Amino acid sequence: MNNSNTFLIDLNDASIEEKKKYFIERTANHPLLSKTYLEIREKIRESAGGKIYLVYGPTGVGKSTLYNKLKNTVTKSHQMTNVHSSLIPIVGLELPAPDNGKFNWKDFYRRILREMNEPLIDKKIKKDHHPKKFIPNYLPSTAPELRESLENSIIYRETKIILLDEAQHLLKVASGKNIQDQMDALKSIANLTGAIIVMFGTYELMDFFDLNGQLGRRTEEIHFPRYNINVKEEADAFINVIATFQTHIPLKNNSDLSSHWEFLYERSIGCIGILKEWLDNCVKEALNNNENSITIKLLEKHAPTPKKVLKIANEVLDGEKNVKDMENQRSLLRDKLGLNKLSKVSAESSKKKGKDVGKRNPTRDIVGIVEDGA
Ligand SMILES: Nc1ncnc2c1ncn2[C@@H]1O[C@H](COP(=O)(O)OP(=O)(O)O)[C@@H](O)[C@H]1O
Ligand SMILES: [Mg+2]
Numbered sequence: 158m159n160n161s162n163t164f165l166i167d168l169n170d171a172s173i174e175e176k177k178k179y180f181i182e183r184t185a186n187h188p189l190l191s192k193t194y195l196e197i198r199e200k201i202r203e204s205a206g207g208k209i210y211l212v213y214g215p216t217g218v219g220k221s222t223l224y225n226k227l228k229n230t231v232t233k234s235h236q237m238t239n240v241h242s243s244l245i246p247i248v249g250l251e252l253p254a255p256d257n258g259k260f261n262w263k264d265f266y267r268r269i270l271r272e273m274n275e276p277l278i279d280k281k282i283k284k285d286h287h288p289k290k291f292i293p294n295y296l297p298s299t300a301p302e303l304r305e306s307l308e309n310s311i312i313y314r315e316t317k318i319i320l321l322d323e324a325q326h327l328l329k330v331a332s333g334k335n336i337q338d339q340m341d342a343l344k345s346i347a348n349l350t351g352a353i354i355v356m357f358g359t360y361e362l363m364d365f366f367d368l369n370g371q372l373g374r375r376t377e378e379i380h381f382p383r384y385n386i387n388v389k390e391e392a393d394a395f396i397n398v399i400a401t402f403q404t405h406i407p408l409k410n411n412s413d414l415s416s417h418w419e420f421l422y423e424r425s426i427g428c429i430g431i432l433k434e435w436l437d438n439c440v441k442e443a444l445n446n447n448e449n450s451i452t453i454k455l456l457e458k459h460a461p462t463p464k465k466v467l468k469i470a471n472e473v474l475d476g477e478k479n480v481k482d483m484e485n486q487r488s489l490l491r492d493k494l495g496l497n498k499l500s501k502v503s504a505e506s507s508k509k510k511g512k513d514v515g516k517r518n519p520t521r522d523i524v525g526i527v528e529d530g531a
Contacts, residue, residue, distance in 0.1 A: 168407050173444045176407035180440045183405045184226075187398045187429055189391075190219055193381045194226060197355060200377065201318060206351035207375065209343060211324075213362040214381030215473040217431035220357045223381065224249060224322045227355070231318060248272050249320035255329035260339065266303035269319075273310050304346065311350040319346075324356035328364055340365055344375060360476025366483070380480055383473065384427035395427055402436055408443055412451035420453075424460045426470050435459055 168176055193212070200210060214220055231247040250269045255261065310316070321327075327339045347354050356362060366378070384395040396418050403414045414421065414436075425432035438459040439451045448455070491497045 171407070176444055177441050179407050180405060181437050183402070184222060185398050185401050185429065185433075187401075188394045189382060189384065190223060190226075190429070193379065194223055196379055197223075197227060200379070201353055201355070204353050206317070206353055207347045208353050209347055209376045210353070210355045210379055211362045211365065211376060212355060212357045212379045212381055213360050213476070215383050215426070215428050215476065216359055216469055217425075217428040217434070218381055218383050219428070219430045220381055221251075221322050222430065224320055224357050227318075228320055243314070245273055245314040245316050247318040247320065248314075248316055249322065251322040252324055252326040254323075255326055258329060260327050260329050262342065263300045263303060266300055266307050270303070270307055270310060273307075273314055273316070304342070308346060308349050311346070311352050316350070316352055319352050319354045321354065321356045323358060325358035325361040327356075328361055336364065347375070360472065360479065363476070363479050363483075378483075382477070382480075384422075384429075386422055386427060391427070395422060398429055398432070402433065406436075406440055406451060408440070408451065409449040414451065414456075417453060417456060420456065420460070424463075424466050426466060426473060428469075428473075431461065431469075435461065 168179060171179070193214075197210065197212065200208075212220065212223070228247055228249040235244075235246045236242075248269060250265075250272055253261070253264060253268065256264070311319070327343075328336055330336055330339060343354055343356075346352070363378070365376070384391040384398075386392045386395065396415065399414050399418055399421055403412055406412050406414075421432060421435075425435065435456075436451070439455045442448075442459070443451055443455060488497065
């Protein structure tokens with residue numbers, strides 16, 4: 158049987174480095190990624206501005222990938238439709254790890270201003286729309302003068318969306334009271350500028366919720382979960398992602414990853430980013446050693462260790478439990494207020510009228526993967 162990988166015809170003459178690059182750059186647009194992406198897009202579209210979204214999920218689930226996807230698509234669509242190249246509709250920043258265990262606001266403002274190309278800002282743009290000067294009463298620890306520059310830049314540049322990756326770094330402060338200050342600083346940026354802030358981070362981000370009831374109104378959470386093998390659709394989707402990556406492996410023969418799905422799940426706990434990094438390492442080594450396919454031996458060699466995976470799994474299970482608790486509390490609250498009953502009644506009545514608004518088609522979703530390499 159001819160086992161050659163026909164998909165990669167145009168890579169046959171490519172160098173090893175080009176082949177590595179090809180595989181590393183493949184991004185699978187898998188169902189949980191596209192679902193979370195669409196959820197954020199939808200919320201951004203509907204939002205009146207001034208809101209903060211917290212997108213949290215496991216390490217290696219693909220949060221930074223999602224952050225980049227959002228940043229790239231919004232930037233691209235702006236470039237295609239907009240005449241003012243000086244306007245920056247979306248800015249993104251990976252929050253730096255804290256200095257001496259403490260989040261550094263000055264550094265944050267400098268970085269984000271640099272990201273907005275602040276020195277080149279043409280003060281003439283939108284001069285007429287320049288808002289009244291804010292006289293904010295900020296805490297010195299959050300660098301008020303730099304914050305004001307940022308607020309002005311956001312207004313000049315007509316920035317609508319600010320993305321912050323690794324946002325759990327904001328929590329690296331001494332006490333709960335200080336965490337509150339961190340959130341307040343962001344809330345006031347969102348408030349004064351009308352921009353939407355989307356924060357991406359680990360489940361630690363959920364600590365923001367525990368601190369402030371008021372957070373609720375202006376802040377919304379979005380969960381980016383891993384694949385749960387106990388849910389049939391998710392297990393199928395995970396296996397589909399493996400099959401997709403398999404077809405893109407730039408080696409002479411087909412690699413049989415699909416039959417090792419259980420091992421691949423065990424060490425990735427259903428996080429596509431962990432899976433992909435692992436496969437990247439296998440592909441690199443196979444190419445370096447002139448091997449024809451990815452063998453189970455190679456998979457085992459590059460598998461994250463059980464110790465490491467267990468540590469991640471414990472954090473993730475804790476995070477998922479918090480998400481579940483929060484959902485249950487919400488449901489309990491709605492129960493107590495009679496809102497759950499009310500929505501049941503309205504669903505019944507719309508059913509009678511033949512309007513099954515929220516009801517989904519009974520057939521299973523197609524979990525096809527659209528590959529969209531960079
Ligand atoms: N859908 C995907 N397809 C291909 N590679 C992915 C995908 N999601 C994540 N990765 C890769 O996995 C690695 C970890 O993903 P990342 O987005 O950094 O995870 P997180 O930010 O949640 O920790 C990165 O190298 C990234 O390119
Ligand atoms: Mg990340």
